[in-house]
Amino acid sequence: MDLTYTDEEEAFRARLREWLAVSLPKLPPKPDPLDWPARRSYDTAWQRMLYDAGYAGLHWPEAAGGRGATPTQHLIYLEETEKAGAPYVGANFVGLLHAGPTIAAEGTPGQRARWLPPVLRGDEIWCQGFSEPDAGSDLASLRTKAVRDGDDYVVTGSKIWTSHAEVADWCELLVRTDPEAPKHRGITWLAMPMDAPGITVRPLRTLAGSAEFAEVFLDEVRVPAANRVGAENDGWRVTMVTLSFERGTAFVGEVVACRRTLTELAATARQNGTWDDATIRRQLGLLNAEFTALWRLTQWNVSESQRVGGVPGTGGSVFKLRYSHARQELYDTAARVLGPDSLDLDREWTLDRLSSLSYTIAAGTSQIQRNIVAERILGLPKGR
Amino acid sequence: MDFRLTEDQRALKAAMRELLEARFDRDALRAAVERPELDRSLWRALGDAGFFSLRLPEREGGVGLGLPEAVLVFEEAGRALLPGPLVATHLAAGTVEGAATGESVVTRVDGALVAWLDEADHVLGDASDATAIRSLDPLTPLHRTGGTRTATAVEAVLLSAAEQLGSAARSTDLAVQHARDREQFGQPVGAFQAVKHLCADMLVRTEVARAAVYAAAVTGDPYEIAGAKLLADEAAVRGARDCLQVHGGMGFTWEADVHLHLKRAWVRAGQWQSAQQAAETLASAL
Known part of the structure; x- marks a missing residue:
């Protein structure tokens, strides 16, 4: 059990800190959150800065154009960028964290050469077309169909919860190519150009009032068969290769951010007198224990992934279950500290509290995560 | 690292x-x-x-x-x-x-309680006014004293947190074993999501406590130790209660070991550092 960093890791941290101190002031002002093209330019400009400095695709294998950093270096990168207040991965999320790694693992040399460098440089943006109105937790029941016609697939259906669809260049799309096969065996992975005729994007307004997501309607969209990654009907496996293993770093930035929010919250409570309420004060103490432990659990998962080349999704499920709940508790506690101000949308943490309601749903609901933990870690039988 | x-x-x-x-x-x-x-x-x-x-x-x-x-x-x-x-x-x-x-x-007076007084060769602290009580936990004889807790060595807090961690892990194992073996409605009760989710939550609490306890042992930081005890107490007490629930009627018997974990966890949750003390310590660090 060693929680100290090696000299090499500390040197990496020092270089990164130095670069962040020089580079962050060069960023343009933050864009209006409702202006999608402005957000895209801001996020991609940041990605380009990372690329020029040699930090793009830090955790990607070198063969894919990445830096081949260790999970610990990736952890340090995420910790330091968050602490320095650097921009989030934003519009580059799907390209860097899912579509890119999928192409790196399963694509042909030609596909890797076509799609990976623009992701690393911030030239192209990807979105994700997985969930459908009738395929959420049961993703494999998706129905958007693709029919082969000459050199193309003709795709018809609809996708939902697609972030950055308005400004994306590409969509990593799961389609049904064999409606007769068992549901996991009739799915194919396609890279769909977002400027193809037949695509309609409609913003989806969330309960937080903003349109972070979109619905994407596909009406006989022609996608070249050459854009298929992996074999036809093998798309479920292709997708899971990158989904089922992660490096334990999925929420590093968020945990760092939560610890900072907690400190700010304690300062606010001391100022407005709610600190004298023992219930609130102790709840803040409890959250301190919670987020400290979640940071340690992250280090635990990263250490595990160093050995086996990734944390099985099960380890990630344990973390996500606890983290998503703790983060909701954090903002509920913020509301108690703020009192009447917690109903003012212009106050800090009010919108965060609304956004946090999605954490126990997105990327696998807590109920699905519990099934995964119970069946795959504890070995309990599958139910009817 | x-x-x-x-x-x-x-x-x-x-x-x-x-x-x-x-x-x-x-x-x-x-x-x-x-x-x-x-x-x-x-x-x-x-x-x-x-x-x-x-x-x-x-x-x-x-x-x-x-x-x-x-x-x-x-x-x-x-x-x-x-x-x-x-x-x-x-x-x-x-x-x-x-x-x-x-x-x-060797035993030590801890606040208003002292464990194993009659068996101890050496008693640290003032137990002169100690009177025996009928202990809730059959595995921990207890005496009451008029004392209140002053300073506790952080090592005591951490090591009892480690015991709580072991108990939480054991309760999880016992619940899972029972959920696999016990059949009702023609299937193992562990196939029902209501039972499955209790077991999953037990594991999550145990693993979060494990990360906290191990890290606190490495750093020796008093705030991390306070947090580790708080989380391990919760993992042990709630784990034993969920284990009891998963066992159904069997869990309410003297014969099953489930109650031994719960009673011991209750005793330890009050030992060396209470939840209130931990929360205050952790708040003061913010």
């Missing part, structure tokens, strides 16, 4: 589990429940194995290891429900005659 257990640490933990399986199996546990006196030969065997002298320097006859290793053997003790004033005797090694070797049993 490599947070995983080293090979030596894994071997130490495995050796402790083996020792306890050999010297304190289920029959011994149930015998101890009916006859709450300390097995002095087992106490000396623990001494011989270095359980009490683990952190004493080698030149003083100890094993020369640190808190991380101590946490691992205390986790195993908690898992096995090993009785006795383990923490007090371990902390007395090197200062109280015979503690390091297991020849002496």
Whole structure:
């Protein structure tokens, strides 16, 4: 059990800190959150800065154009960028964290050469077309169909919860190519150009009032068969290769951010007198224990992934279950500290509290995560 | 950074589990429940194995290891429900005659309670006004005193957190085993999501507590130790209660071991540091 960093890791941290101190002031002002093209330019400009400095695709294998950093270096990168207040991965999320790694693992040399460098440089943006109105937790029941016609697939259906669809260049799309096969065996992975005729994007307004997501309607969209990654009907496996293993770093930035929010919250409570309420004060103490432990659990998962080349999704499920709940508790506690101000949308943490309601749903609901933990870690039988 | 257990640490933990399986199996546990006196030969065997002298320097006859290793053997003790004033005797090694070797049993007054007073060769703190109570936990004889808790060594807090961690892990195992074996409505009860989700939550609480306890052992930071105890108390108490629920009627019997974990977890949750104290300590650090 060693929680100290090696000299090499500390040197990496020092270089990164130095670069962040020089580079962050060069960023343009933050864009209006409702202006999608402005957000895209801001996020991609940041990605380009990372690329020029040699930090793009830090955790990607070198063969894919990445830096081949260790999970610990990736952890340090995420910790330091968050602490320095650097921009989030934003519009580059799907390209860097899912579509890119999928192409790196399963694509042909030609596909890797076509799609990976623009992701690393911030030239192209990807979105994700997985969930459908009738395929959420049961993703494999998706129905958007693709029919082969000459050199193309003709795709018809609809996708939902697609972030950055308005400004994306590409969509990593799961389609049904064999409606007769068992549901996991009739799915194919396609890279769909977002400027193809037949695509309609409609913003989806969330309960937080903003349109972070979109619905994407596909009406006989022609996608070249050459854009298929992996074999036809093998798309479920292709997708899971990158989904089922992660490096334990999925929420590093968020945990760092939560610890900072907690400190700010304690300062606010001391100022407005709610600190004298023992219930609130102790709840803040409890959250301190919670987020400290979640940071340690992250280090635990990263250490595990160093050995086996990734944390099985099960380890990630344990973390996500606890983290998503703790983060909701954090903002509920913020509301108690703020009192009447917690109903003012212009106050800090009010919108965060609304956004946090999605954490126990997105990327696998807590109920699905519990099934995964119970069946795959504890070995309990599958139910009817 | 490599947070995983080293090979030596894994071997130490495995050796402790083996020792306890050999010297304190289920029959011994149930015998101890009916006859709450300390097995002095087992106490000396623990001494011989270095359980009490683990952190004493080698030149003083100890094993020369640190808190991380101590946490691992205390986790195993908690898992096995090993009785006795383990923490007090371990902390007395090197200062109280015979503690390091297991020849002496040392207890310490903790606030208004003192455990194992009648069996102890040495009592630290003022137990002059102590009166015996009928202890809720059949494995922990208790006396009441008029004292209140003053300062507690953080090591005591951490080591009892490690015992709670072991108990939480054991409760999870017991619940999962029962959920696999017990059939109702024509299938194992563990196939029902309502039961499955209780078990999943038990594991999550245990693993979060594990990360907290192990990290606190490495850093020795008093705030991390306070947090580790708080989370391990929760994992042990709620874990035992969920384990009881998963066992259904069987969980309410004297015969099942479930209640032994719950009662011990309740005792330990109040020992050395209460939840309120922990929360105040952790708030003060913000």
